[in-house]
Amino acid sequence: MCHGAALLFLAGFLSGFCGLLGSAESNQQPFTTFTDITKESGLASFKIICGDKVTDFLIDVNGEGAAFFDYDNDGYQDIYLVNGSSRSLEKSASPPHDYLLHNNGDGTFTDVTAKAHLGDTAWGGGVAVGDYNNDGYLDLYVTNYGPNRLYRNNGDGTFTDVAEAAGVANVHWPFPKWSMGAAFGDIDNDGLLDLYVTDFTKFYYQPDRPAPSPTSPCKMKQVPIACAPDQYEGSQALLYHNNGDGTFTDVTQSAGINQEVPGRGFAVVFSDFNNEGHQDIFQANDSGPNFFYINDGKGHFTDDSFPSGTAVDGLGNVFGSMGVTVGDVNRDGLPDIFVTHFIDQPNTLYMNEGNHMFTDQTLPYGLWNIGYHYSGWGTKFEDFDNDGWLDLWITNGHTMEQLEQRYPEDPFAEPNYVLHNLGGKRFVDVSDAAGLRKIPNQVGRGTAFGDFDNDGDIDVLVINKNDVPTFWRNDGGNRQNWITIRTEGVKSNRCGIGTRILMTADGARQSFEVRGSDSYLSSNDLRVHAGLANSERADIEIHWPSGLVDKYPNVKVNQFYLAREHDSFKPDPRVKTLRVKSD
Amino acid sequence: MRLRCTLFLILAFSLPASVRAQSSPDEELQRHFQLAQQAEREGAYGKAVSEYQAVLKLKPDLVAAQVNLGLVYYVQGNDTEAIAVLRRALSADPNAVGPNLFLGMACVRTNRYREALEPLRKVISLRPDESRAYLNLALSYSELGRDEDALQVLQDGAKRFPDNVEMLYSLGRVYTALLTRTYRRMAQIDPDSDRFHQVLGASYEARHDTKTARQEYEKAIAKNPDMPGLHYSLGTLYWKEGTWPDAEDEFRKELRIAPENYLATWKLGNCYLNQRQYDEAFTYLRKALQQKPDLPQAHRDLGRALLQTGDFEQSIKELNKAAEIIPDDSTSHYLLAQDYKKLGRAAEQQRELELFQKFRQAEQERSRVDVLDSGSDENRRQDATDDLPDVSH
Numbered sequence: 001m002c003h004g005a006a007l008l009f010l011a012g013f014l015s016g017f018c019g020l021l022g023s024a025e026s027n028q029q030p031f032t033t034f035t036d037i038t039k040e041s042g043l044a045s046f047k048i049i050c051g052d053k054v055t056d057f058l059i060d061v062n063g064e065g066a067a068f069f070d071y072d073n074d075g076y077q078d079i080y081l082v083n084g085s086s087r088s089l090e091k092s093a094s095p096p097h098d099y100l101l102h103n104n105g106d107g108t109f110t111d112v113t114a115k116a117h118l119g120d121t122a123w124g125g126g127v128a129v130g131d132y133n134n135d136g137y138l139d140l141y142v143t144n145y146g147p148n149r150l151y152r153n154n155g156d157g158t159f160t161d162v163a164e165a166a167g168v169a170n171v172h173w174p175f176p177k178w179s180m181g182a183a184f185g186d187i188d189n190d191g192l193l194d195l196y197v198t199d200f201t202k203f204y205y206q207p208d209r210p211a212p213s214p215t216s217p218c219k220m221k222q223v224p225i226a227c228a229p230d231q232y233e234g235s236q237a238l239l240y241h242n243n244g245d246g247t248f249t250d251v252t253q254s255a256g257i258n259q260e261v262p263g264r265g266f267a268v269v270f271s272d273f274n275n276e277g278h279q280d281i282f283q284a285n286d287s288g289p290n291f292f293y294i295n296d297g298k299g300h301f302t303d304d305s306f307p308s309g310t311a312v313d314g315l316g317n318v319f320g321s322m323g324v325t326v327g328d329v330n331r332d333g334l335p336d337i338f339v340t341h342f343i344d345q346p347n348t349l350y351m352n353e354g355n356h357m358f359t360d361q362t363l364p365y366g367l368w369n370i371g372y373h374y375s376g377w378g379t380k381f382e383d384f385d386n387d388g389w390l391d392l393w394i395t396n397g398h399t400m401e402q403l404e405q406r407y408p409e410d411p412f413a414e415p416n417y418v419l420h421n422l423g424g425k426r427f428v429d430v431s432d433a434a435g436l437r438k439i440p441n442q443v444g445r446g447t448a449f450g451d452f453d454n455d456g457d458i459d460v461l462v463i464n465k466n467d468v469p470t471f472w473r474n475d476g477g478n479r480q481n482w483i484t485i486r487t488e489g490v491k492s493n494r495c496g497i498g499t500r501i502l503m504t505a506d507g508a509r510q511s512f513e514v515r516g517s518d519s520y521l522s523s524n525d526l527r528v529h530a531g532l533a534n535s536e537r538a539d540i541e542i543h544w545p546s547g548l549v550d551k552y553p554n555v556k557v558n559q560f561y562l563a564r565e566h567d568s569f570k571p572d573p574r575v576k577t578l579r580v581k582s583d
Numbered sequence: 584m585r586l587r588c589t590l591f592l593i594l595a596f597s598l599p600a601s602v603r604a605q606s607s608p609d610e611e612l613q614r615h616f617q618l619a620q621q622a623e624r625e626g627a628y629g630k631a632v633s634e635y636q637a638v639l640k641l642k643p644d645l646v647a648a649q650v651n652l653g654l655v656y657y658v659q660g661n662d663t664e665a666i667a668v669l670r671r672a673l674s675a676d677p678n679a680v681g682p683n684l685f686l687g688m689a690c691v692r693t694n695r696y697r698e699a700l701e702p703l704r705k706v707i708s709l710r711p712d713e714s715r716a717y718l719n720l721a722l723s724y725s726e727l728g729r730d731e732d733a734l735q736v737l738q739d740g741a742k743r744f745p746d747n748v749e750m751l752y753s754l755g756r757v758y759t760a761l762l763t764r765t766y767r768r769m770a771q772i773d774p775d776s777d778r779f780h781q782v783l784g785a786s787y788e789a790r791h792d793t794k795t796a797r798q799e800y801e802k803a804i805a806k807n808p809d810m811p812g813l814h815y816s817l818g819t820l821y822w823k824e825g826t827w828p829d830a831e832d833e834f835r836k837e838l839r840i841a842p843e844n845y846l847a848t849w850k851l852g853n854c855y856l857n858q859r860q861y862d863e864a865f866t867y868l869r870k871a872l873q874q875k876p877d878l879p880q881a882h883r884d885l886g887r888a889l890l891q892t893g894d895f896e897q898s899i900k901e902l903n904k905a906a907e908i909i910p911d912d913s914t915s916h917y918l919l920a921q922d923y924k925k926l927g928r929a930a931e932q933q934r935e936l937e938l939f940q941k942f943r944q945a946e947q948e949r950s951r952v953d954v955l956d957s958g959s960d961e962n963r964r965q966d967a968t969d970d971l972p973d974v975s976h
Contacts (some may be wrong), residue, residue, distance in 0.1 A: 221791045304938050316917030364859045369825045
């Protein structure tokens with residue numbers, strides 16, 4: 001019966017969608033492949049540390065993130081790697097530090113950490129990118145166990161930590177506060193990027209939550225492990241309003257995001273979920289309901305977590321939420337939400353029905369079983385094969401290595417997935433064909449996405465716990481057409497975060513949003529990348545956070561563009577090298 | 584400290600009567616007795632022993648002194664002396680509760696389980712509200728390999744003391760011992776039997792080793808393909824993993840063998856529901872409710888199917904039936920909230936969300952029983968069913 005239904009579905013799919021732009025079947029293009037270029041790019045020299053060899057405490061578990069961003073405005077996406085630490089290394093003479101890697105434009109990267117006055121040695125977590133002072137250079141916010149950093153980009157290849165002076169260092173407790181996710185967004189559309197920072201738990205080395213031992217109270221499947229997050233109190237996320245003078249004000253309370261029971265926050269995204277022109281907020285929480293806040297347009301939020309249907313899954317299950325991505329999966333113009341979860345919990349796809357109502361559609365979209373036994377972290381909706389439909393990436397990695405000794409079916413290293421979106425109706429696992437199984441599984445965490453080689457398709461950088469990253473180059477995504485747009489706000493914030501872009505080609509319309517911080521503890525290429533299948537031209541409509549709308553008809557495909565608010569739309573002058581339609 | 588308090592309670596009960604009945608006109612005996620009692624109250628058990636010994640030297644057959652000396656020995660952990668002197672006291676008054684109880688407990692503490700039986704049985708017959716007698720008698724039976732007798736004692740004890748955690752713990756231990764013994768016997772008789780493979784499958788499943796569990800269920804099916812329950816167990820394993828087509832196959836096979844298995848019927852309907860095959864889902868969920876009208880899982884799934892197909896009013900009816908059967912089932916209330924939201928009935932939606940959150944918190948509290956063994960996997964409902972009472976088939 002099941003197989004029969006699947007055949008019926010396929011038949012309906014073929015007949016119903018073959019005329020539309022971008023259906024995978026219409027142009028018979030194979031999905032793209034990914035090539036591991038970690039060594040040849042030079043990234044194999046940068047090991048990311050998170051705890052010692054054995055996972056003893058919760059702080060060893062969560063891992064780190066990374067960012068794609070163009071810090072020197074040379075048109076290439078550079079890389080920032082957040083580094084963690086370990087008890088054995090953090091007090092050593094040369095503790096682990098974060099890295100800034102300059103994109104040389106030839107497929108390789110150079111470590112410019114010291115030259116850029118970077119190299120934070122705190123136990124790091126996440127990174128957010130945005131131009132908070134509108135000077136045309138992208139700044140960094142890095143979350144830590146302990147004081148966070150706001151690295152102002154000086155525009156000369158160096159950065160200065162101004163977190164304390166700006167009031168965003170986030171030091172509130174007698175013990176180190178543990179921040180995880182962060183995102184820039186303009187909550188009141190005043191042209192200045194505000195900042196949301198999630199905090200995880202009130203963690204320190206509590207004596208009643210000891211390292212794993214036979215007498216430890218914390219076990220999983222009878223195996224002693226580091227005590228899990230639910231053994232610790234959650235910690236309040238913070239919202240900072242940008243004052244426009246280089247400082248921020250903590251508006252957590254007045255903006256209405258203060259929680260009686262704070263979450264154990266991981267990833268956070270800003271998105272205009274109801275197309276009202278206001279940035280709403282979704283926060284993924286471990287071991288507790290997620291938070292969904294609706295923005296009234298003036299920077300005040302209403303907690304709509306449960307009524308929206310996004311706090312829990314469709315049956316009311318509370319999961320351990322880790323990563324989150326937002327994108328218009330079915331091209332109905334509304335951003336949908338996908339959340340990755342802990343081991344033996346299905347990830348959840350919340351489809352946006354409008355009016356801030358979401359429905360759990362994990363099962364019909366074929367996602368219930370994908371990575372069910374694995375712990376999901378980094379994730380992103382991206383059109384990897386440029387067929388006009390957003391595909392999905394999921395990075396996995398177990399939290400505790402202790403289990404695999406007794407349970408080989410619970411390996412520490414876990415497979416990542418790439419899933420092909422079939423016409424906005426269903427996802428199918430194409431990981432093997434896409435080349436992801438050509439290398440051994442790893443213990444994945446944060447994941448960043450961007451077109452690092454400016455060839456018109458999206459590449460993937462996966463952070464692995466206590467290992468070097470894995471750098472996947474997308475080879476063949478650009479067989480189909482695409483357009484990439486960099487936004488430059490004038491009245492709106494300079495880098496255009498929150499800008500909504502509608503792209504119509506051959507009668508089919510896609511919607512995008514300029515958003516850096518989804519996935520897990522990571523920040524992505526801020527340019528909007530749209531796959532356009534076989535279409536040669538597209539009509540583009542840009543809705544800026546300021547409320548201004550720009551329309552550019554009949555735009556040619558396979559080009560990088562710069563859209564300047566209410567001013568111009570032209571090929572991006574920064575992008576020097578361009579490969580169109582590689583073999 | 585607890586033992587000391589216990590001792591004084593018993594002494595306060597027994598001593599005055601004894602003294603009145605058997606007090607000696609001899610002043611020295613009185614003085615030693617009073618000194619002994621004072622020493623007991625002060626916790627100076629060594630001195631109490633020497634004073635009671637002095638009393639018994641003056642009057643060897645004074646039962647009150649024998650009893651009290653025996654209790655002091657017990658508190659000191661000097662069980663051998665306690666047993667000897669309590670036995671002497673009981674020769675004069677065989678039905679004294681205190682001496683029998685402490686004689687039995689001293690015998691247990693010295694692993695003399697056979698000797699513990701008679702005094703402890705006597706305590707239960709004389710004073711059935713003495714929980715320690717049940718616990719120690721059951722322990723003695725267990726140690727003597729008489730688990731069935733231990734079970735009987737603890738079942739009686741659990742009826743009399745339904746909130747006594749120690750009694751329930753001991754009862755659970757005996758059940759486990761009986762279960763283990765039974766399975767070991769099965770293994771001895773035929774380790775390759777269908778039933779033994781089924782037992783192993785369930786055991787591995789409980790230990791989350793689903794791969795080995797599946798292998799064992801498959802071995803059992805290979806031995807006896809038509810045995811009721813095997814395909815259901817294997818199907819449930821697939822179902823828990825969300826492998827719906829495999830689960831479907833097994834539930835169908837089960838229903839060919841045992842069409843009355845309403846749980847298999849419901850789970851088959853659940854598989855279809857999870858795949859959005861609504862026609863089949865409605866068929867099997869309604870059939871399950873024909874077979875078992877008060878099956879809350881089926882009402883809930885039917886409500887869920889109706890919600891997903893847009894029949895919100897009927898969905899509310901079914902979900903309310905589930906909530907009537909299990910009032911504190913949070914998922915039914917969550918689904919009801921979704922129905923009311925679709926209907927724009929905000930007040931009712933809010934009420935259901937509040938109930939959902941209230942019951943969810945209660946479920947979280949209950950799940951703390953398992954939380955130390957589950958990482959952060961708290962309070963999860965596998966397809967809205969794990970928290971509902973399952974009926975073993």
